Amino acid sequence: MWIESLLLSSLEKCKSLSQLNQIHALLTISGLANVFHYNAIIRAFSSTKNPYKSVSTFISMLRNDVVPNHLTYPFLAKASARILNLKLAGSVHGLVFRTGYASDMFVSNSLVHMYGSCRDIVSARKVFDEMPMKNSVSWNSVLDAYAKCGDVNLMRKVFDLMPRRDVISWSSLIDGYVKDGNYVEALAVFAKMGVDGVKANDVTMVSVLCACSHLGTLEQGRMMHNHIIENGLHLTLTLRTSLVDMYAKCGAIDEALAVFRAVSVRKTDVLIWNAMIGGLATHGFTQEALEMNVEMQDLGIRPDEITYLCLLSACAHRGLVKEAWKYFKSISQNSMEPKTEHYACIVDVLARAGQLKEAHEFIQDMMLKPTASMLGALLSGCINHRKLDIAEAVGKMLIELEPDHDGRYIGLSNVYAVKNCWDESRTMREAMETRGVRKVAGYSYVEILGTLHRFIAHDQAHPQSEQIDLMLDLIVKQMKMKSDCERRRQVFLDMDNM
Template identity: 60%
Template sequence: MVKRSWLSTSQNPNHTLISLLDRCKSMAELKQIHALIIALGLSEVESFTTRILSFSAISNSGDIDYSYQVFRHLSNPTIFNWNTVIRGYSRSKNPNRSISVFTQMLRVGVSPDHLTFPFLAKASARLSSLRLGLAIHSCIFKAGFEMDRFVGNSLIHMYASCNDIASAQKLFEEMPQRSLVSWNAIIDGYAKCGDLVAARVIFESMPERDVVSWSSLIDGYVKAGDHREALTIFNRMRFVGPEANEVTMVSVLCACAHLGALEQGRMMHQYVKDNALPLSLTLRTSLVDMYAKCGAIEEALLVFNGVSVHQTDVLIWNAMIGGLATHGLVKESLELFTDMQNLGIAPDEITYLCLLSACAHGGLVEQAWYFFNSLGKHGMTPKSEHYSCMVDVLGRAGQLDEAFQFVSKMPVEPSSSTLGALLSGCITHGKFDLAEEVGRGLIELEPDHDGRYVGLSNMYAVARRWNEARTLREAMEKRGVKKSPGCSFVEVDGTLHRFIAHDTSHPKSVEIYMMLNGVVEQMRLDDGYQA
């Protein structure tokens, strides 16, 4: 509570008010101070308005809509005031409002400066709107700020975010002076577009690198699915680069989760502790997800239960509910959802995916229908992933006719994952006629996907329809579709070993094949196994 006792004793109330604004920690405090300022008739004093606008528009505890209301009541807002509101909206849930405020600014005759345009470029990037970005670039050119380094960096980021990496590269090459931010922007752009070759070339040619440079490259490899290379780069960073930050560790933990590399994941957790990195909610959520996906559900629960603020964020609950479901702990998963509801945390679309997954593992068809129908009741529209999960629930439970009817009545075209779930259920429960129809539908949907041919061929093999299986393999070869070799990973003492069928690249491949041959021979002797 802001006290008013200073009013009768303070020699300079302006200094006191400024001090209060500078120490403000919440919107509740700001509103009290603002009320005092209005009561004293000081609401147009620039030193006050700039601080009120800045806190409400930019701080993590702010409220951009409140900032805009304050801004609207200013009789003569400065360019700094306009930029503050534009900046606030560019980082908000409604970045398009930045453009609206900018349009108002032009209408009243206020000229933008070099600080206005980076915020507008950021808004365009967050909206992934190339059309809007081009319009902003045109305004920049007319205003004569195209050669400004900060503006140029924001344009590189904007073009890359809108998947126009050629324009981003052109701007980068034409820059008269490049800062570290310029290099990072173009690396991040190539990484986001999936061109890791170009990103790596630029990374290796950088005159200097910071944590953003390393993090962008690591995240690029994670997004591209090359999780081993992401970990390799991180290990290189540990020895020659800067200390990692939260962004780096979230990417690295994601890589460990996808590889199932539990020991490496534990090492990453220890790295966070050793370097005293703040355990933000995002980082804790990544730890929960990593431990759950690596099979260490107890460790995931330890991290989850140690979060004092997890009641305020649905993401960490989703990670834990989904982790429990994956481990077959269906009862615990559903109980956790009840706890989440009791705490007043609203579920999102991912929550319902996790719940449907739990129902699939537990054979809970009625409960699955309840959750699926709850999506609409809470104002959410089921996505293709929800339909796929529901088909998986019905397929695992052997309700194939119901699953087929469900797919037939879907308001959207069935995705490959939806049909794949139906095919799996048909094969499991011996519904081969329906499996054949679904399998051929999958091939029609994705004629160049090797897995679609293999799935139907496997069905023919299970049904002992060898001629059809052979014909399908021939059709696959005739079309030029090659089966991608599957690979597996084994982690030994924190080191990942990758294996592909008939591969001899491993340094101990001779010893490994000798051991495997010995195991097969022993199986023959013991049980009459036929290799």
């Protein structure tokens, strides 16, 4: 027993992978390892950056004729879930079945989670359906599996069938809608959660704030911040980062900075700095964004790929081509590989600055295949700077790349219209119809007193559409009157100067 106590004590104090490897080596050399020791090591490795060691430890366990038990497989399944290897997951499941642990609820729950992480919803649901007994963990595991596989509709059906829903269930559903891009429904589920008397936790609020960020609903975001404070939720760094991101994306830069500066710099990480730098960049505070990057690095926090995306975006807003190239080259200098998004940002910087020939050559010379975002940035720059020959070529490339995207046909049609090539412009619209590509109606959300209102062009579905139209007519008339007054004033000024 003293060996087991020493092992547990050593594992609790273990702070690095190298220390864990040393403990594993000592146990192996001593020859004293039993199922308890192996389970402890498999469990420890399953939470590290190298979960493969859990699998190799399990293989060593079998070779040393140590028989696994019901506590071995959940941690082996956890390691397999993090490795994301479906073949390995199937092997673990096969071992569970052959050793007679398939009916163990704890083991089966871990298998559902494993298959969900590997995006195999069919196998996850099969294990779930075949379980003789289920608990809340079982239901939450299959709910999470549907969320990971992106099937929010079936996820909702499972949620509605659940005999009992806890905060994990509600949080999973909300997060599922957020990941699916259905932010309005995510907030609606959160509201229903409160009505059902289930208290949100910090994980719930991270997803809810993310929904507010994407919708730009500042008032609702403020309400969520108040909800966090009033309910005494622990302000984890992740939750603080979500608050910074929400305020920044909603344009409330001062409030974002207030939340950001309230965190001790020693407890910050690159994610919260990225949220702040990105918010400043998005809203045109270029110099402040670049200065914050310097401040972050002075504190010893290394930038990551997202940091450089934010910095390149800031350069694009201000037309800082020289600085953008410096940041782009820094990515490789800091032992990172530039992603397609970084290349797209450089194209955007050059295109906005009117250096369209350079942007076009950059795309042609790079090793990567051009993406729609790169070509889209170049097309926008060409149209804005009236480089229509390049715009036409890029527009055709975009249609080849995304033949089912309505905006690609409309974009090229608009290029032809600017060139007064009306036949070609009409041909593009006809080609779009022939291929069965339909234009997706654009819509806007307007937040009034914390309530979201959705508007589509020429839509009369809003219950107050008549009053809205009257108000718009009044505003247009006032604008015309003001314009007429300005013109008359200018005429009188010209007459006075004669």
